[in-house]
Amino acid sequence: MSAIAKAVEIVGSQTALAKMLGVKQAHVWNWLHVHKRSPAKYIRRISQATNGQVTESDLLKDHEGK
Incomplete structure (x- = not known):
């Protein structure tokens, strides 16, 4: 699971994270x-x-090798 996916799971939804950001x-x-x-x-x-x-x-690890 990517770190961004984990973050979405923790805050509850894509919409919730989007609002926070x-x-x-x-x-x-x-x-x-x-x-x-x-x-x-x-x-x-x-x-x-x-x-x-x-x-x-x-989150930075998701950028490795890209």
Whole structure:
């Protein structure tokens, strides 16, 4: 499971995460299904949204080898 998928699971939905980040749900869907990672500029905020359950390091690992 990618770190972004884990983050969505923790916060409850794509819509909930999108609202926390100030983006549209469609952006989160694309991160999950097309890119398989979140944009680097959102990594810190995603980690904060999960209260550190998904770390910045976890999210950065999704970028390795891409």
